[in-house]
Amino acid sequence: MNCIVEASTYPNFAAILNEILAQWPQHERYLRINVGEREPELLVHSERLSGIVLRLGSDRPDGLRTLVGDYRFLCQEIVMPEEMYFRRHGRYRLEKFEDALNTVYNNKTFMTRYMNGLLVSNVIWINHCRCMKHFAGQYLPSLAPAAKLLEIGPGHGLLLYLADNASGIASTTAWDVSDASLELAAHALKSLGAKRPVRFEKRNIFDDVIMAPQNGGLFDGVVLSEVLEHLEEPLRAIEVLFHICKPGGKVWINVPANSPAPDHLFLVNELSEAEDLVKRAGFEIAAAVAYPMSGTTLERAVKQKLTVSCIVVGRKPL
Numbered sequence: 001m002n003c004i005v006e007a008s009t010y011p012n013f014a015a016i017l018n019e020i021l022a023q024w025p026q027h028e029r030y031l032r033i034n035v036g037e038r039e040p041e042l043l044v045h046s047e048r049l050s051g052i053v054l055r056l057g058s059d060r061p062d063g064l065r066t067l068v069g070d071y072r073f074l075c076q077e078i079v080m081p082e083e084m085y086f087r088r089h090g091r092y093r094l095e096k097f098e099d100a101l102n103t104v105y106n107n108k109t110f111m112t113r114y115m116n117g118l119l120v121s122n123v124i125w126i127n128h129c130r131c132m133k134h135f136a137g138q139y140l141p142s143l144a145p146a147a148k149l150l151e152i153g154p155g156h157g158l159l160l161y162l163a164d165n166a167s168g169i170a171s172t173t174a175w176d177v178s179d180a181s182l183e184l185a186a187h188a189l190k191s192l193g194a195k196r197p198v199r200f201e202k203r204n205i206f207d208d209v210i211m212a213p214q215n216g217g218l219f220d221g222v223v224l225s226e227v228l229e230h231l232e233e234p235l236r237a238i239e240v241l242f243h244i245c246k247p248g249g250k251v252w253i254n255v256p257a258n259s260p261a262p263d264h265l266f267l268v269n270e271l272s273e274a275e276d277l278v279k280r281a282g283f284e285i286a287a288a289v290a291y292p293m294s295g296t297t298l299e300r301a302v303k304q305k306l307t308v309s310c311i312v313v314g315r316k317p318l
Contacts, residue, residue, distance in 0.1 A: 074117025283314030
């Protein structure tokens with residue numbers, strides 16, 4: 001087996017790639033195309049993320065083997081059936097949040113494998129990797145000094161850990177509707193030795209009116225990564241973000257276009273649709289970027305309804 005990346009330069013990234021090849025040799029062609037598209041700067045970031053994943057894997061039974069097995073499970077057993085449905089019908093399979101809550105979020109075993117697979121995908125799927133790089137390298141440094149940060153739907157905890165390593169963050173809070181997600185994120189931060197405590201709360205942002213000073217907000221930064229597509233009322237969700245964001249504060253919204261999954265409800269077709277929602281909620285657009293999946297251009301991905309990761313940074317007016 002030939003190494004896809006130079007192990008002496010990118011040892012952590014090479015370790016993950018080699019474990020995937022050992023468990024799933026049929027994935028080699030995809031991996032070679034994917035890694036070949038990465039510029040040196042992204043390879044450096046891939047190595048950093050890989051180191052975090054390996055540290056998280058070290059406290060699991062069978063470590064990296066388990067994480068990679070769950071990554072294969074994500075690709076073949078979770079995403080592929082939904083992709084087939086999407087290609088046939090042009091829409092996502094589920095329409096109600098309650099159905100996703102019952103079949104996915106309340107199933108702790110499934111959720112754990114799902115989150116493990118997504119954790120590895122942030123290294124392997126180039127659009128996911130680029131999003132993590134944008135979050136760490138562009139969004140976090142743009143926040144006000146001593147920022148109060150909220151993440152809604154922390155999942156595997158990777159974004160919380162990247163925020164923990166950012167010098168300008170004073171405090172971090174995480175909300176989620178899933179006990180499994182909160183437990184997984186809390187365990188990840190503990191395993192990684194996070195420097196500051198995170199306040200974890202089981203909360204559905206639609207359950208009640210979140211108390212905030214009139215127009216004053218609660219947070220300098222609000223993160224909603226791969227959550228909007230899980231909601232029946234995406235505009236209402238962003239309006240809640242507007243309510244809890246301080247004037248001058250920024251939201252970081254990462255929503256995939258044309259990305260079927262067993263808990264995806266809201267279909268985004270392209271970046272402009274996500275931008276429009278953020279503007280309708282009252283935010284100014286501070287930044288917007290789209291990252292297509294590996295092996296395609298953005299234009300081709302939009303035309304053929306292939307997966308694109310859309311990032312919109314909104315700023316609440318002063």
